[in-house]
Structure formats: C-alpha cells, structure tokens
Amino acid sequence: MAAPRRVITKRRATITALPLYHSGALLKKYTGEKDFKKYYGELRGSTIFLYMDETQDTYTEKLDLHMLKSMEMDSPYVKTPTIFTLSLINEEVQLKMECPDKGEEWRGFIMTVANKEIPSKMQLLPGQIERLKQVLYDEKERLFPQTPPDLSKKSFIPCSSFLGNTQETDSPAANPPCFFDVSRQEAERMLTENPEYGNIIIRPSTSSYAVTLRQDNLSGPVFKNYRVLPIDRVLVIELDPPVTVHSLRDVLDHFLKETKYRLRPYVIPQVYDNKIEVPPMLDRSTKPVPHARVAPMIHTQTACADMPPTTPPPDPPCQTSDNNGEYIKVDVPSKPSVCTRPAKVDEELRTILKARRENLYKAGSHD
CATH class of the missing domain: 2.30.29.30 (Pleckstrin-homology domain (PH domain)/Phosphotyrosine-binding domain (PTB))
Structure with a gap:
C-alpha cells in the first residue's frame, strides 16, 4: 500500500x-x-x-x-x-x-x-x-532572513570580535547566516561542492573581511573575491566607486541587490526528524546486589590474663653448608612477655631473696 x-x-x-x-x-x-x-x-x-x-x-x-x-x-x-x-x-x-x-x-x-x-x-x-x-x-x-538595520544607530563590531563567531542574533550588527571562518580556498571548495546551498560566502581576512562569490557563466563557474575594510566604525566595500555600510548584513544586502537576487547566501540546511520513536524497555528484573554495611571494630585494652595465649609463628628453616642441603631449625630466644607478674609471685621472690641474704650474712659472720 x-x-x-x-x-x-x-x-x-x-x-x-x-x-x-x-x-x-x-x-x-x-x-x-x-x-x-x-x-x-x-x-x-x-x-x-x-x-x-x-x-x-x-x-x-x-x-x-x-x-x-x-x-x-x-x-x-x-x-x-x-x-x-x-x-x-x-x-x-x-x-x-x-x-x-x-x-x-x-x-x-x-x-x-x-x-x-x-x-x-x-x-x-x-x-x-x-x-x-x-x-x-x-x-x-x-x-535574506533579517530586518533591514537602522542606519541611524551605526552599530559596528570590531573585526576581532567577528572572527570565529557565527552565532546569529536579532541584532543588526550580528553576523549574517553565510558568514564562515574559512580561507579563500575553503570558501571556493564549499561553493563548488554544494552549489544548491547558495553562492555567497562572507569570511574573515587579514585585518578585514572578504566576500567570495560563485557565478555560473557560459564558459563555466567563475569565482570572485571582494575585500571589505573596517574604517572609522564603518565597513567599506572596495568597489569602483567604494560603498560604505555599517554591518556585514548590509554587505550581504548590497551584493544581493546589485545582482538582482540572482545570487543567494550560502546557508547549510538543517535536517529535522519527523518521527518519534519509542525507546526500548530496560530489563529491570535483575536488581543489583546491595553492598553490606559493616560497623567498624572497636579495639579496647584488655588484661593479659583475659587474652588467649598466642602461639608464635614457626621460625623459618636455616640452610647450612655442612649438612648436605638439609635444613635445621635455629633456636631463637622467645620474646619476653609483655604481661606483668602477679603480686603474689613477687612477694614469694622477695621472701626467697631475703632468706638468701640472711644465710650469706650468717655464713660470713662465722668465718
């Protein structure tokens, strides 16, 4: 159908x-x-x-x-x-x-x-x-999609503010739609590859502007370039005689009128979509696994008697040169215990030491 x-x-x-x-x-x-x-x-x-x-x-x-x-x-x-x-x-x-x-x-x-x-x-x-x-x-x-500017205001933007700026606004001093920051060779290439877009390009030049035209004659396409100079807050198109205007839009308007609208500005068309597509459904059956939340461990000091006995790690074997490659264990003195002795043990040790001193004293007195 x-x-x-x-x-x-x-x-x-x-x-x-x-x-x-x-x-x-x-x-x-x-x-x-x-x-x-x-x-x-x-x-x-x-x-x-x-x-x-x-x-x-x-x-x-x-x-x-x-x-x-x-x-x-x-x-x-x-x-x-x-x-x-x-x-x-x-x-x-x-x-x-x-x-x-x-x-x-x-x-x-x-x-x-x-x-x-x-x-x-x-x-x-x-x-x-x-x-x-x-x-x-x-x-x-x-x-020529703009309202003719009010020449009494004489608004002009310096050359440096135009370079690289192709944004269109409603201001008379804004760049025309055919303004592109390209060289002469690039402008001629654009006009050659897409003549249906137009045949006028305004571009920046060294301390000035330029207009590149493409005209189709009997002998074939011909390119022409014109210079536009910013002088004393106005723009001067270098023609014979020179033409003075107040904005780049005025420059474009002048070329359109002089060519009886046979030429038109180079404007790249924008293609818009005409269908609304439904996005695909996302598979939400598999839910992500939540991360477990673990409370931080609180370290407290406990008495040595309450702590379980710890077994020191085994000592690494030591290889000697006189046992044909066999390994023996090296005796390493154990580390002293950090725990303090109970008070009862200390009392017994003091009693024993006191008795030994008394015996030694008695033995010396008999000699």
Missing part, C-alpha cells in the same frame, strides 16, 4: 530542506531529445525537483532556476498543450503542460522565484496572484 501524499511530501522536505511553493504533473525533455518524459515536479525554493511519480521519495533530476537566463513560450495561450523553453547557463530544457491553465500557473511561479518579481502580464485569478505575492515574500525572506 502506497504511503499517503502528505507523508511523502514530508519525507521529501527532510531531503531537500527547501520550502514547497508549487507542485504538479508535467513533461520534460532536453533540446535534441525526441519525446517528452512524464514527471511529477515540485518547486522548492528556486529549484524544480523532478520525481518519476507522486510516490517517489527521492528526486530523479533537478533544475536550478538561479541559472535561468530566459523562459519563452513556444505556443500562445490557447486551448492546446503549453510548452516552455527554459534557457539555463549550460543547457536548454523544455517543459510541457497538457492544460494551458496549469502551464500559465507554472510560468508564474517559475518567473517569480527566478527573477524575484511577479511577471507583469499574467492570466491568473486574483487568488493565484496573491499566492505569488506570498511566495515572493517567503523567497526573499529565505535568501
């Missing part, structure tokens, strides 16, 4: 990370091909993603409208299939719509996101025109 269309649309959004402006069936072929092929197209941002059908999650081809040079209609607006020829930088593509009304609607959306303005002559209903106005507003906000 095929997944619902809403689910498939959400899956595609996690892959492309671009807002969906318009979608529908169409036919496409390159100049020189004989037959048209059926596709399901989605206009996300300034790119048309082509799917084999409505149930396909991953796009088969894509057309970058920021490389669009012109769009011409091969047949007038009559009750016949409408065919458009899109002249891109490196190729020409023809789009065909069976219904002229659908073709006119596609033309309005394509021209709006490509030129950043609504075509003057359109045979659309008022509701469709309002939808184009909303798409134009959303696309400009996507390419």
